[in-house]
Amino acid sequence: MRRTEYMQSQRFAIYARISRDRIGAGLGVERQQEDCTALVTQLGGTVVAAYSDNDISAYSGKHRPGYEALLRSIEAGEVDAVVVWHQDRLLRRTIDLENYIDICQPGNVATHTVKAGHFDLATPSGRAVAKTLAAWAAYEVETSTDRVKAAKLQAAKAGKSSGGNRAYGWNQDGMTLNEAEAPVVKEIVRRFIGGESWNKIALDLNARSIRTAKGNMWSAINVSNVAQLKRHYGIREHNGEEYEAAWNPLLGRDVYEDLQLAVKRGRAIYGKRSYSRTHLLTGFIFCGLCGNRMTIINAQQRDGSYSPAFNCRKKDHRGQTVGCGKVKRKKDPVESLVIECLIYRLDTPDLGAMLASDNSDESLKKLIREQESQNLRLQEILNLFSTGELTFDEYRTAKATAQARLDALVHELDQKLSRNTIGLIPAGQSVQKAWDAADIEWRRDLVDALIEGVYIYPKQKGDGKARYKQWIFNPDRVEIRWKA
Numbered sequence: 001m002r003r004t005e006y007m008q009s010q011r012f013a014i015y016a017r018i019s020r021d022r023i024g025a026g027l028g029v030e031r032q033q034e035d036c037t038a039l040v041t042q043l044g045g046t047v048v049a050a051y052s053d054n055d056i057s058a059y060s061g062k063h064r065p066g067y068e069a070l071l072r073s074i075e076a077g078e079v080d081a082v083v084v085w086h087q088d089r090l091l092r093r094t095i096d097l098e099n100y101i102d103i104c105q106p107g108n109v110a111t112h113t114v115k116a117g118h119f120d121l122a123t124p125s126g127r128a129v130a131k132t133l134a135a136w137a138a139y140e141v142e143t144s145t146d147r148v149k150a151a152k153l154q155a156a157k158a159g160k161s162s163g164g165n166r167a168y169g170w171n172q173d174g175m176t177l178n179e180a181e182a183p184v185v186k187e188i189v190r191r192f193i194g195g196e197s198w199n200k201i202a203l204d205l206n207a208r209s210i211r212t213a214k215g216n217m218w219s220a221i222n223v224s225n226v227a228q229l230k231r232h233y234g235i236r237e238h239n240g241e242e243y244e245a246a247w248n249p250l251l252g253r254d255v256y257e258d259l260q261l262a263v264k265r266g267r268a269i270y271g272k273r274s275y276s277r278t279h280l281l282t283g284f285i286f287c288g289l290c291g292n293r294m295t296i297i298n299a300q301q302r303d304g305s306y307s308p309a310f311n312c313r314k315k316d317h318r319g320q321t322v323g324c325g326k327v328k329r330k331k332d333p334v335e336s337l338v339i340e341c342l343i344y345r346l347d348t349p350d351l352g353a354m355l356a357s358d359n360s361d362e363s364l365k366k367l368i369r370e371q372e373s374q375n376l377r378l379q380e381i382l383n384l385f386s387t388g389e390l391t392f393d394e395y396r397t398a399k400a401t402a403q404a405r406l407d408a409l410v411h412e413l414d415q416k417l418s419r420n421t422i423g424l425i426p427a428g429q430s431v432q433k434a435w436d437a438a439d440i441e442w443r444r445d446l447v448d449a450l451i452e453g454v455y456i457y458p459k460q461k462g463d464g465k466a467r468y469k470q471w472i473f474n475p476d477r478v479e480i481r482w483k484a
């Protein structure tokens with residue numbers, strides 16, 4: 001029966017597969033199937049089934065539904081022979097081959113390839129050839145991963161573009177500037193260094209119908225990411241290492257340093273407190289009795305009206321005890337007092353001394369650079385530990401030392417950046433004038449630059465007779481703790 005069929009026409013199954021590997025690269029499933037069908041015709045057979053898997057590497061051992069179906073039809077005796085474009089399409093691991101041979105042997109199913117000829121898996125020599133080819137295929141996959149890595153590193157060292165998604169401001173080649181977008185990158189960077197927030201810039205770009213590289217609206221994160229793309233500054237990054245780019249930079253390294261400074265400054269000022277900014281002193285007021293950070297409530301006055309007040313809450317919204325609940329003070333006189341003290345302080349010679357301290361951008365940049373290299377040092381210590389070059393004890397000691405140095409740097413940087421904010425007062429303008437003209441953000445920056453915290457103490461006997469401006473209020477119950 002079987003023999004008759006064989007004489008009439010051998011039944012062939014075709015197997016095609018697309019993967020990203022080199023052999024047969026660019027050959028789609030269709031093209032592979034055409035070549036295979038031509039071979040079947042040449043051999044005088046009939047194609048009874050065609051199986052394919054798409055874009056899956058045979059080497060990875062992932063599930064291949066087409067391949068599994070092929071094996072099942074061989075086992076079921078539905079095919080007499082298999083044709084593939086290259087045996088790589090079928091098997092890449094020797095273990096696959098062993099399995100394949102086991103399945104083909106009972107029915108004496110032959111395997112033909114368009115590229116590598118015919119394997120008679122029924123004979124020892126045929127199997128040996130197939131095994132050798134499979135072994136070489138595996139070897140090529142293993143070394144090609146190394147080769148790809150090496151090629152990428154080489155490209156990075158040469159400063160060549162890494163390809164991939166188009167970066168905003170650049171053409172797809174990664175080497176030439178996009179004439180419409182490059183000026184936008186410059187604008188974003190200039191405006192952020194000039195003190196505008198990422199969010200404000202994003203809103204403005206959207207309002208002007210300017211879109212991202214992918215054609216979307218801007219968010220603060222998009223804007224920040226685009227500004228900080230190292231490629232603008234002629235830096236090619238690869239695996240955390242930096243190389244000199246082969247393309248002409250859009251902006252200079254000095255601009256990059258200015259931007260880094262502005263980013264850190266933003267972090268130092270805005271990063272620490274994320275409270276609502278509707279009130280000048282939110283987040284700065286503490287209970288003098290228990291140290292709890294006070295919140296603002298609407299407190300009823302003697303005349304029945306309501307006005308905002310700082311309050312020490314006993315419990316937070318989750319019902320957990322956070323404070324003593326014993327101190328409350330009207331907001332307006334506290335605010336007025338703090339502003340008065342702040343402006344007085346800025347007008348004293350103390351400030352002159354503060355401003356005279358080494359506060360230049362240059363010294364800040366030096367600190368930032370040192371902080372970055374200390375960060376790298378920490379990373380290196382971790383690497384040395386993970387590769388076994390440091391024992392755990394050595395790692396712990398080295399890490400503690402590096403971390404302490406980093407913490408000290410961050411503290412120093414924070415202080416300098418805070419003081420730097422005072423430089424925000426325009427030259428020739430009185431502090432009071434600058435204050436009156438400024439918006440809430442600027443005022444809060446100033447408060448943050450100078451004040452550690454404002455502590456409010458419980459009222460004492462006789463405070464009911466104390467007056468401060470139009471209020472019944474004793475300024476002695478307020479303590480301002482200055483930063484510098």
Ligand SMILES: [Zn+2]
Binds near residue numbers: 288291326
């Ligand atoms: Zn309290």
